[in-house]
Amino acid sequence: MLDIWSHYPNVAQKLNTVSSLINEHLSTDNPDVQQLLADLSQEQGKMLRPGLFFLFAELGDNHEQNEEQLLRVAASLEILHKATLVHDDIIDDSPLRHGVVTIQSNFGKDVAVYAGDLLFTAFFELLIDTMNGMSMMKDNATAMKKLLFGELSQMHARFNQKQTIENYVENVKGKTAELFRLACLEGAYFGKSSPEITQIAASIGENIGIAFQIYDDILDYTSSSKILKKPVLEDLAQGVYTSPLLFAIAKKPQAFAPFLDKKQNISVTEIKNVSNLVHKLGGVKDAIFFAQGYTRKALEDIDKLPQNKITASIKELTTSLLNRKF
Amino acid sequence: MLDIWSHYPNVAQKLNTVSSLINEHLSTDNPDVQQLLADLSQEQGKMLRPGLFFLFAELGDNHEQNEEQLLRVAASLEILHKATLVHDDIIDDSPLRHGVVTIQSNFGKDVAVYAGDLLFTAFFELLIDTMNGMSMMKDNATAMKKLLFGELSQMHARFNQKQTIENYVENVKGKTAELFRLACLEGAYFGKSSPEITQIAASIGENIGIAFQIYDDILDYTSSSKILKKPVLEDLAQGVYTSPLLFAIAKKPQAFAPFLDKKQNISVTEIKNVSNLVHKLGGVKDAIFFAQGYTRKALEDIDKLPQNKITASIKELTTSLLNRKF
Numbered sequence: 117m118l119d120i121w122s123h124y125p126n127v128a129q130k131l132n133t134v135s136s137l138i139n140e141h142l143s144t145d146n147p148d149v150q151q152l153l154a155d156l157s158q159e160q161g162k163m164l165r166p167g168l169f170f171l172f173a174e175l176g177d178n179h180e181q182n183e184e185q186l187l188r189v190a191a192s193l194e195i196l197h198k199a200t201l202v203h204d205d206i207i208d209d210s211p212l213r214h215g216v217v218t219i220q221s222n223f224g225k226d227v228a229v230y231a232g233d234l235l236f237t238a239f240f241e242l243l244i245d246t247m248n249g250m251s252m253m254k255d256n257a258t259a260m261k262k263l264l265f266g267e268l269s270q271m272h273a274r275f276n277q278k279q280t281i282e283n284y285v286e287n288v289k290g291k292t293a294e295l296f297r298l299a300c301l302e303g304a305y306f307g308k309s310s311p312e313i314t315q316i317a318a319s320i321g322e323n324i325g326i327a328f329q330i331y332d333d334i335l336d337y338t339s340s341s342k343i344l345k346k347p348v349l350e351d352l353a354q355g356v357y358t359s360p361l362l363f364a365i366a367k368k369p370q371a372f373a374p375f376l377d378k379k380q381n382i383s384v385t386e387i388k389n390v391s392n393l394v395h396k397l398g399g400v401k402d403a404i405f406f407a408q409g410y411t412r413k414a415l416e417d418i419d420k421l422p423q424n425k426i427t428a429s430i431k432e433l434t435t436s437l438l439n440r441k442f
Numbered sequence: 443m444l445d446i447w448s449h450y451p452n453v454a455q456k457l458n459t460v461s462s463l464i465n466e467h468l469s470t471d472n473p474d475v476q477q478l479l480a481d482l483s484q485e486q487g488k489m490l491r492p493g494l495f496f497l498f499a500e501l502g503d504n505h506e507q508n509e510e511q512l513l514r515v516a517a518s519l520e521i522l523h524k525a526t527l528v529h530d531d532i533i534d535d536s537p538l539r540h541g542v543v544t545i546q547s548n549f550g551k552d553v554a555v556y557a558g559d560l561l562f563t564a565f566f567e568l569l570i571d572t573m574n575g576m577s578m579m580k581d582n583a584t585a586m587k588k589l590l591f592g593e594l595s596q597m598h599a600r601f602n603q604k605q606t607i608e609n610y611v612e613n614v615k616g617k618t619a620e621l622f623r624l625a626c627l628e629g630a631y632f633g634k635s636s637p638e639i640t641q642i643a644a645s646i647g648e649n650i651g652i653a654f655q656i657y658d659d660i661l662d663y664t665s666s667s668k669i670l671k672k673p674v675l676e677d678l679a680q681g682v683y684t685s686p687l688l689f690a691i692a693k694k695p696q697a698f699a700p701f702l703d704k705k706q707n708i709s710v711t712e713i714k715n716v717s718n719l720v721h722k723l724g725g726v727k728d729a730i731f732f733a734q735g736y737t738r739k740a741l742e743d744i745d746k747l748p749q750n751k752i753t754a755s756i757k758e759l760t761t762s763l764l765n766r767k768f
Binding site for chain 1: 470478529532533551552553555556558559560562563566567570574575576579580583586587590591593594597
């Protein structure tokens with residue numbers, strides 16, 4: 117769980133219950149998949165999506181809320197996130213995720229394909245448990261679709277030195293921000309906020325998500341493998357060119373071409389050279405400024421909400437996500 | 443589409459509409475995935491599941507039926523089937539499916555992972571369109587789960603010369619029969635048959651599915667690549683030991699061990715040797731007898747239904763599935 121949640125004991129407590137719920141949902145008598153599912157449920161991420169969900173749920177009317185429903189919807193968000201991670205790790209060939217060996221690296225790609233599918237099924241089951249017959253079902257299907265389109269579109273843009281920053285943001289909106297958007301939207305909705313507040317929550321979620329992803333991409337250029345608990349500059353080697361690089365390329369494309377033209381055959385030293393160039397040309401600084409723009413948009417929207425202890429917490433969290441170390 | 447459907451013009455016509463519906467559902471403005479989705483929707487299988495669905499729907503009260511709903515539920519069955527095929531082809535590393543180059547072979551494994559996920563999403567969307575709020579949603583989620591457990595369990599049993607025929611049938615029930623079961627169950631349900639008939643339909647579907655898969659495994663030992671439009675004995679090379687082989691191993695395990703102990707390093711000639719041994723030891727004959735048992739169970743259940751033109755067609759189809767050439 118992200119350290120941040122220790123500052124919000126109320127949320128932290130609920131996130132623990134969500135973890136248990138996920139464990140429960142991924143437990144099975146089937147000896148063939150028992151270990152796999154146990155590993156999947158033990159792998160703890162930042163729990164950002166369910167955490168944001170609970171913060172936004174607190175905005176609404178406590179007396180009208182269904183605690184059990186809230187916990188299950190929160191679990192559905194984390195499970196959908198896990199499902200996409202398992203399949204992303206296949207694509208990325210990642211050996212590590214949060215410092216833990218990935219499913220595909222531990223059990224093989226084949227198992228990882230089905231493991232992700234099982235998580236999609238668990239997600240689907242939780243939706244049926246909590247919102248069967250509600251229009252929010254449709255919102256979930258749409259989010260899942262946008263998420264995948266974002267991933268596919270990012271894959272399509274691989275090794276494209278001419279990828280525009282607009283295209284990059286579109287992909288980020290899909291692959292990352294859509295689930296943040298859904299988390300905040302559902303938090304407000306199931307927390308029984310008004311439709312107006314629910315709409316603002318969705319917009320806040322999207323902007324937090326975009327800023328979060330841009331900052332994630334920045335950390336790839338500024339942090340170390342030890343702190344990030346995953347290999348750095350892996351995206352670059354795999355042809356996923358993120359904002360720090362795209363801003364730098366825009367300034368001096370000819371400086372990057374000799375390296376990037378090598379595509380997947382780029383060496384570790386050359387990757388280091390590219391990273392140095394990105395820093396030198398201000399790509400990291402530009403990207404930070406860019407991320408701050410989306411954080412600012414989120415903060416402006418938060419100001420439109422009734423100002424109280426909860427909105428102060430949401431504000432604080434939004435800002436702190438751009439100051440994190442991993 | 444399976445030739446068989448030409449004998450049922452009413453069903454054939456509906457299956458054409460289902461194909462168009464699938465095309466529609468897999469069309470997108472997104473240029474990155476347009477071609478991929480177009481390829482996915484053009485790949486025409488036997489359409490067995492939606493075909494069975496329509497036959498069972500005809501058992502019910504025509505006046506109470508919602509034609510649009512029937513078409514969409516039928517499409518959901520075929521799309522779920524396609525989703526599992528795309529992911530199976532990744533596991534099997536199959537170059538061909540129905541004589542057409544597979545997604546993973548044409549676009550790469552990475553795209554195939556997401557393509558399958560997109561199909562799961564399209565499946566999910568169709569369910570929301572047709573049965574949001576109905577308990578049948580839960581049946582679909584359960585079917586999807588059993589399907590995946592069947593696949594995972596089959597994967598777990600790879601290269602296991604001691605796999606029992608009971609274990610094989612359990613896996614077949616999951617990976618194949620569950621979707622046949624769902625198709626017949628939903629056909630009766632959305633066709634507005636009584637709960638009793640709906641339950642019998644589910645049981646018929648399961649037994650047809652088991653017989654179908656056993657026969658599919660038999661064809662692998664008796665047909666040619668040209669007729670099957672896919673490589674034969676591919677399962678064997680990949681450690682998936684099906685009923686003809688399992689029956690033969692049970693009779694003379696020591697004859698197979700020298701070949702099968704080589705696992706994935708088995709040569710083409712050795713595979714041919716194993717196949718000859720299977721025939722010699724009566725494995726194919728045993729498997730045919732075994733499949734016939736499930737067909738008989740299905741026919742007994744069909745006899746419990748009101749006897750009319752439709753049930754005669756269902757009977758005919760059930761029998762003909764064990765006489766097909768591919």
